[in-house]
Amino acid sequence: MKKIELKKITKKYGKIAAVDNMDLSINEGEFLTLLGPSGCGKTTTLRMIAGLEEPTSGELFSNGKTLFSKENGIYIPPEQRHLGFMFQSYALWPHMTVRKNISLGLETKKIGKEKINERVKDVLEKVQLTGYDSRYPSELSGGQQQRVALARMIAAESSIFLMDEPLSNLDAMLRVDMRSELKRLHKELNATSVYVTHDQVEALTLSDRIIVMNNGKIMQSATPEEVYIKPANLFVARFVGSPRINLIEGSLFSEGGKDYFKNSDISIPLNNIPSGADLRDKNIIAGIRSEDIVIKKKNEGEYRIYSVLPAGSETIINVIKGDVHITVKVSGFTALAMDNRVDLEFSKDKISFYSKETEELIY
Amino acid sequence: MHQKIQFYTSKLKSKPEIILSIIFVVVFAFLIVVPFAQMIYTTLTYQSFDLRLERGAEEGAFTLFHYKRMFKSDLTVPLFIKPFWNSIKVGVSVTLIAMVIGSMLAWLFVRTDIPYRKFFQTIIVVPYMIPSWVIALAWQLFFQNTRSGGHAGVITALFGIDIPDWLSYGFVPIVICLALHYYSYTFLLISGALRTIDSELEEAGAIGGLKRSQILRKITFPLVLPALGSSFVLTVTRSMGTFGTPALLGLPVRFFTIPTQIYAMINARNTGDGFVLALVLIILAATFISINNKIIGVRKSFVTMRGKGFRSSPMKLGKLRPVLITVLLVFILCLIIFPIVMLTFSTFMLLPDDYSFSNLTSHFWIGKSDATVASGELGVFRNRGILGGMVNSIKLGVIAAVVNAFLGLLIGYTVVKNRGTKLSRLIEGIAFAPYVFPSIAFSAIYLSMFSRSVGPIPALYGTFYLMVLIVIVKNLPFSSRSGISAMLQVDKSLEETASIQGIPFAKRFRLIILPLCKSGFLSGMILTFITAMRELSLVILLVTPSTRLLTTMIFAYETQEQEQHSNAVTLLLLLLIIFANVLIRVLVNRKSEDTMNLG
């Protein structure tokens, strides 16, 4: 069932479209992430769903109910949309205690004092902040503040959670912890979640589905796996994955019944190019992730090692041949050193090809 | 069509800032724009007064009569050009002196390790709380000579020195008296700006090998230059429009300024000419402000950038410390403490120029009616008139303070929420417009506008509420500025998160915005309270016996030669303002420097 639906939603600031003619459906219980660089329109999209921004045109539905429609003259204000929203800044009211921060919204719902107390206790327990209810936000650490914001969102018991980069203000360690907390919570509460981030790791780890956005447009909408393995276009390919995907310009051709990807510096043997597609002799770009390349024939070969960057669990190795730079990831540490010479083997079935002209995935 | 209406109404309901904008635009149009238009209209038509000069003219008919009189007749030089230059001379001189004193004090208190900072600073801003013309009264007390007959001032009485006219009346004393008031104004503006400068910038200079004076000149000064520019413009604009001091000290030597001319014309029911001169002042002020904005940029010039988390380490004064402290003490003693003591002392003197011990009396404070003293006027504490005036003043101050603080915040909310739109700029602009209106002309317009009922508003002429209204409107520039800067500091997500949780606007405002803006709100309140309590030129045309204020009573007593009463009421007013100020500070328990933040 479609929980949230955006139809031809456009948001313009002056002449610039922050969100451009966007269609999007979000299923019930889904954890959907809007991923993209800053200014891509992801936060605007989220704020439009919440009602904090008003679309310039288009329609917006939730639970089959119209939230916004310029055509039909409908606008439901945020107060009446019954959503949970978590801000990047947490937006905790500094002059109120943790308890008051959580209960204030509940009080307007007229659900009885006892019930409110119970719920506050519940949610604080859920976010592991039992006993903090009379503290003020300034007396809490960043992580704790974040969890109060989370608790406040949960307490309203709405079936939709909107989160705007909620983890970006935390330090790296806490961020990793909170990811699993969020994932756990999502499973427990089964609320439809829309999550905005520019952090691709966060998107990959948390989501059921990722919407990659750029310049107000959807670049790809797919599962994390698909986004990672088969980026729909060069933008997604570049944006997702760390280290960056290797993109090599060249063209396809056949020789002796075998297919190759080749440019003036390198030549990569391939499986079969799909028939029917007339790809030969055209400028295309091959994309291959660093973990899909294996280093062979150490101390001899066509590639020179440019840099070696050990990071504990893995080591990133930059190799160079002619004008082509290629990043390779190996697990653990390596004995290889700068300026060693090596040879590479590419996993043939994991290479994606993009049109240089349209930047779209060819296959 | 129907759907469209429905769409906009449902949108409106959920967007308080839009509703507020509409309300503000309508209300401001009525309270600010219409009076202004009325003023222009008056200058372009024959008024009943003019019919006496131009027989056969028809009242209300279009004419350039007033403009011709003011700008192209034998009246032009005496009525317009000379007062105009006098105003400019006074405004610029006052501002320059005030800025030198104000910025030196600001630097001393904000940037150096001067001791007893809080104590000094509290005393330093006392002149801000006194109406500027009260300083002129004090001047007369000391420097009056026998030109206007009667008894001479303290200096002549004590030392037998004859004071020359130029020191008794006219340009020099007007400038000195106004500068002694306005330095507190520039001090507050500049110290606000200085506080926002990260002292690391200065320290970097010190590490780079610059001397202290070089740091001041090459780093500090350029950094506060925008603030200096705006304080200059704001002070010039205000001091040019001042009425009380030039009226008191200028008349005996016929030193007229534009505001005193406006007052004389309006008093003679010659409003057409008066408003032409008022327009001149408005245009002049608007020009100054626009030049300033062009040079410095609007944002920097008006929004107070409050220092947050900046490091500010005081500069060591070293050997200069005792010298500067002495200078400061002498300054405070001569210019603040001594005049106040003399003012107090004079209220205990039976005859105004007899400084002997036997002449002391408590009659003016607690005396019963005695026909041989002060025309039988009762002592201050027995005097129902004075106590009534005190109640009126406090009422005016409190109502205006509360209303202005709320309005300021609501305007701030509206402007900040609509930021970037034309509507937002329009509201911000109109709310600032009363700043350039000369008080006298503004009140003359209100007087005629509200002498009849307008729509649902009953005729307010002669009522207390007209004074409340005009004081509120005239203070809008300050309260809206402080409201805007307070709102700018509140992250918008704090309110958004509340609205998402279904909390309605009224509750959001009360529980979230108001508490978060508390400090700006309170400082706005104190500021309005002070300005309302010391207001004279705005209300002098509007008071009636039942709505007298302490300030107008001081003026009236002064006019009736009841000096002791006038001085006693002045003292009362001063004590009230200081008391209210201290009270609020204690209640809020905040640092003095933040409370006095000017918008």
Place this chain on the structure above:
Amino acid sequence: MKKIVLSLLISLMLLPAVVFAGGTKEKSKEGYPPEMDAWAKEAKLGKYDKKQDWNEIIEKAKQEGSVIVYSSSSRIGNAGEEFSKIYPEIKVESFDLGSVKTFEKTIQEQDAGLYNADIITTGGSGNYYFELLKKNRIVNFVPSTHADKIPKEFKDPLLVRINEAIVFMYNTENHAAPPVKNIWELTTEKYRGKVVIKNPTESLSNLMGIATIVQHADEMEKAYKKFSGENLVLSEGVPDAGYEWLYRLIHNDLVIIKSGGKVAQASGQKGQDNAPLSIGPLAYGASYNRNKGYVNGLIYPLEPADGVIYPTYMSIARQAPHPNAAKLFTAYLLGNPDITRDTKIEEPYTEGESVKLLKGMAPYYFAGAMSPMENMPVAPDAEDWDKMNMWTVDPEFMWYDGPKVQDFWMKETAK
């Protein structure tokens, strides 16, 4: 700046909207407008004021319960308190507005269709005659109880409540006798910077004073001849001898002072070596001699006149809500009609027995305020009044030439 320009533009666009503020003015000069006519008939005022039945007036006044006075004198309030002791049913509300604002308020309110005031009493002859009486904003009311004691000139066309005067004063400590005999002496080098005057742009009374001197150009010219023996030579651009005197006075370093009280102090304060002469209201000069121990003396006889008398009128406002209370209070303010010129009045004048004798004149029982009634006793120190030869303000001259005199004053003082 954009903002300001924008608001300017908007206000210009709104201009037509404020034109309505001009309001509709009643132009009728003969006869009353209908509502006023109905009111006058009901209240038996104006042209319906045929026979005054004072028992009926008192009865109705008590029912009306209050009376609202717009005046330029704070002493009306004191009289009102005494009045309410006699008629506790009637509350007196007096607004001490000063002359300019009394006109302003009355006119503005009536133009807006508000008829709040019952009694208007103020000076400003030109305005009073032309703006109030001629435009039917008031009706003249002379209580029949007092009418035969008041000379015609003080009740027709307008009832005078008191007469006051602008006079010339000197310090009796400095001079045994009046130091000048001719008004032109004030323009001589001897009195350079030594004459003080109350600012005429701030008070109608002093404007009336100087305007009336200007008006008598012929007498002024003759006086000059008497003074110097020569014919007067007018300065450039000055139209006549009246203006010439004002011109020379102003340029003789005339000292302008804000208030009547200060003028009285300037010339009258004791202990001065060389006090200036002063031109100002007699009321202050005389009463401050008494209250403050000043030593002002009146300069008279003075060629060509010893001063200028200006009346304070009293009338019932158009469509007054409490017409009978207004009649009753008018009668009270005029003072006791049964008193005689030689009735002895004891101090304090404003309390007890004296108030019973003088009634509404009690607060005005001082030199400088003269009742129009011939039977009123004269206050101590006011005996001079009858001996003085003073000009009286001419409403018509004030109305049409007052602004010119004022222009002249403002122009010359600012030079």
